Amino acid sequence: MxxxxxxxxxxxxxxxxxxxxxxxxxxxxxxxxxxxxxxxxxxxxxxxxxxxxxxxxxxxxxxxxxxxxxxxxxxxxxxxxxxLLPIDVDARAECLSWFFMGISDLGPAAVEMFRFSVRLPEKLPSAIDLFKGELIRCYNALDQRLSVVEYLAGEYSIADIACYPFIAAAALSSGSLLDRFPNLKRWHDLLGTRPxxxxxxxxxxx
Ligand SMILES: N[C@@H](CCC(=O)N[C@@H](CS)C(=O)NCC(=O)O)C(=O)O
Known part of the structure; x- marks a missing residue:
């Protein structure tokens, strides 16, 4: 259980x-x-x-x-x-790379961006700029990767699951940064159709 x-x-x-x-x-x-x-x-x-x-x-x-x-x-x-974890060595290496990027880069950048721009009473422009920059860095990397593959590891995997909820949360805000990343947006919409x-x-x- x-x-x-x-x-x-x-x-x-x-x-x-x-x-x-x-x-x-x-x-x-x-x-x-x-x-x-x-x-x-x-x-x-x-x-x-x-x-x-x-x-x-x-x-x-x-x-x-x-x-x-x-x-x-x-x-x-x-x-x-x-x-949800490819067997092929090269695909598995890609999967793990994007998986850990989602866990240790995208997630923490999104959480800190939320903390500094929404939760904390003091609005520190330098901290907000820093984490916004980190998020854009992640979005750029994801968007480039998704311009050549349908899913992050080629096939659908835990790498996609590790990134999706933070991208879905960003997509909810109006004037979202995501609008600048068409391949990431395409992937987000595709995952959103999975039951x-x-x-x-x-x-x-x-
Ligand atoms: N590395 C952890 C991070 C978990 C995490 O930061 N969880 C947040 C919610 S998204 C939390 O528990 N926040 C409450 C707190 O920090 O007190 C993971 O990937 O799950």
Whole structure:
């Protein structure tokens, strides 16, 4: 049995899209982030860093496996199921490169951009410019790659899932930076037609 601890955020939605794509049964535990539920001692057992998503799987023999962070969840289940991770060495190398770019470059740049331009009361132009520049750097790289391939690894994979929710969040804002990146926009629209992506983006129910 799989329990996904999550909230309506891009990192959480990477995990729910993956579980939907793989057709794995799971229950959703919606964390009340406003009430600080992600910082309680109970939750820190699953995610020592106190962030979401986290996931706990109890196997038929009663063993428990916990995973925290969207990257670990995506890679673990892709490896376990042999899906969404190309077998061909070159395609796998591309997949892992774009996957980690999504996890360690795009995601953090988008989160910091949101923090500095929306959440924090002080608006620091230098910080906003820095993270906007980092985001544009990611968008440029993605757009160039997607001008020659349909999906980031050639075939649909965890690399696409690692990037999609942050691009979908950006696409919601009017006058989005994304308008400047036609290949990224095409890929975003294509992924948005996948039933598992649509279902995963609706987790947790609000
Ligand atoms: N490296 C982690 C980052 C997770 C992360 O930053 N989660 C955010 C929500 S998108 C969070 O838990 N924020 C609450 C907090 O930082 O207290 C991942 O890829 O999942």
């Amino acid at each position: 799989i329990t996904l601890y999550t909230f309506a955020t891009p990192n959480g939605r990477k995990a729910s899209i993956l579980l939907e794509e793989l057709g794995l049964a799971y229950t959703v535990h919606k964390l009340d982030v406003m009430a600080g539920e992600h910082r309680t001692a109970d939750y820190l057992k699953f995610s020592p860093i106190g962030k979401l998503p986290a996931l706990v799987e109890t196997t038929a023999d009663g063993k428990t496996c916990r995973l925290f962070g969207s990257g670990a969840i995506l890679l673990h289940y892709a490896e376990q199921t042999g899906q 598992a992506v649509v279902r995963g983006m609706l987790v947790p129910e609000l």
